[in-house]
Amino acid sequence: MKNLERWYYPKSIPEALELLAEGGGKVKVIGGGTALAESRSPDIVALVDITRIDALQHATVEGDGRCTLGAVLTAHHLAEWLNAPPVVARTLCKAAGTISHRMHRNVITLGGNIVQLYAWSDLPVALLALDAVCVLQSAKNGTRRLPIRKLTTVHPAKELLFHEMLTQVEIPALPARSGGTFVKFARTETDYAFATVAARVDLDGDGVVSDCRIVVGCAVPRPVRLEALEAMVTGQDPSPGLAAEVGSRVGTHIRPLGDFRASAAYRAELCSVLVKRALLECFDQVVGVAAIERGEGA
Ligand SMILES: Cc1cc2nc3c(=O)[nH]c(=O)nc-3n(C[C@H](O)[C@H](O)[C@H](O)COP(=O)(O)OP(=O)(O)OC[C@H]3O[C@@H](n4cnc5c(N)ncnc54)[C@H](O)[C@@H]3O)c2cc1C
Numbered sequence: 001m002k003n004l005e006r007w008y009y010p011k012s013i014p015e016a017l018e019l020l021a022e023g024g025g026k027v028k029v030i031g032g033g034t035a036l037a038e039s040r041s042p043d044i045v046a047l048v049d050i051t052r053i054d055a056l057q058h059a060t061v062e063g064d065g066r067c068t069l070g071a072v073l074t075a076h077h078l079a080e081w082l083n084a085p086p087v088v089a090r091t092l093c094k095a096a097g098t099i100s101h102r103m104h105r106n107v108i109t110l111g112g113n114i115v116q117l118y119a120w121s122d123l124p125v126a127l128l129a130l131d132a133v134c135v136l137q138s139a140k141n142g143t144r145r146l147p148i149r150k151l152t153t154v155h156p157a158k159e160l161l162f163h164e165m166l167t168q169v170e171i172p173a174l175p176a177r178s179g180g181t182f183v184k185f186a187r188t189e190t191d192y193a194f195a196t197v198a199a200r201v202d203l204d205g206d207g208v209v210s211d212c213r214i215v216v217g218c219a220v221p222r223p224v225r226l227e228a229l230e231a232m233v234t235g236q237d238p239s240p241g242l243a244a245e246v247g248s249r250v251g252t253h254i255r256p257l258g259d260f261r262a263s264a265a266y267r268a269e270l271c272s273v274l275v276k277r278a279l280l281e282c283f284d285q286v287v288g289v290a291a292i293e294r295g296e297g298a
Pocket of ligand 1: 118122
């Protein structure tokens with residue numbers, strides 16, 4: 001950013017949006033700055049630091065469990081969010097708590113982690129399992145809501161217009177009998193992961209799985225939902241056998257990355273194990289695997 005000339009601290013969302021619209025693509029939002037700090041772009045002339053805008057700091061839960069999260073909440077804030085509904089706590093908050101180390105978590109923002117999507121970005125994996133919706137605002141076009149799934153299919157940076165800002169993430173209410181988790185495998189606690197998996201399982205009144213999400217991250221370029229495997233789980237009674245069967249099929253539904261840290265084959269195997277563990281954990285939350293094994297069912 002050798003041509004950086006100005007750094008703005010707007011106090012409100014409209015003020016920030018005006019700055020972006022006037023900037024014609026040469027003015028960028030900065031959240032935690034952990035990714036932007038590495039930018040070598042000569043085109044950026046000004047940064048709009050949105051971390052002091054009060055209207056972007058909220059973490060609220062409605063009576064029915066719907067959540068709205070301001071874009072500048074930090075990973076640390078999310079990891080320590082005591083009021084989070086249980087499934088959100090076990091997926092999103094858990095994922096936030098696994099990001100890098102405490103000093104990074106203190107500054108990395110929810111919005112930045114989503115918009116600057118890397119293979120290792122943890123929050124979008126959890127948000128996909130929660131069917132989250134991103135709210136984008138612009139001084140030119142008003143507000144639009146995009147499911148995180150749409151935003152991550154290509155890349156959020158390509159989907160967002162230069163004058164748009166991600167202001168909020170919405171998580172819909174989940175059924176009462178819903179279980180979820182986020183699991184990560186990395187060499188050390190602070191290292192980039194080899195693979196991550198987020199899963200969610202909803203049960204209907206008869207104890208049958210009514211909906212399921214299985215998301216793989218990190219082992220693939222962008223987080224991906226394994227819909228064919230989700231369909232295998234939906235309509236079934238939760239059981240350890242089902243978790244094992246679904247896990248064993250993961251390798252045929254992903255094309256893992258391979259590099260000097262881990263081969264594609266290793267990552268495929270790892271994802272199989274993580275998916276099995278994640279499903280078992282979800283099943284355990286909704287019915288108790290021990291109960292299933294004793295033949296007590298749901
Ligand atoms: C050593 C290291 C290890 C890391 N390990 C992990 C890890 O294990 N897991 C993980 O998930 N992350 C990890 N991260 C963080 C990740 O790589 C990104 O740096 C981080 O998510 C970016 O968030 P930020 O708030 O700092 O964004 P910034 O750097 O401020 O911004 C990134 C980009 O997003 C845009 N942007 C930011 N906020 C908004 C918004 N609200 N609306 C529109 N555009 C916006 C900016 O304009 C910029 O283009 C690590 C980072 C480092 C440096």
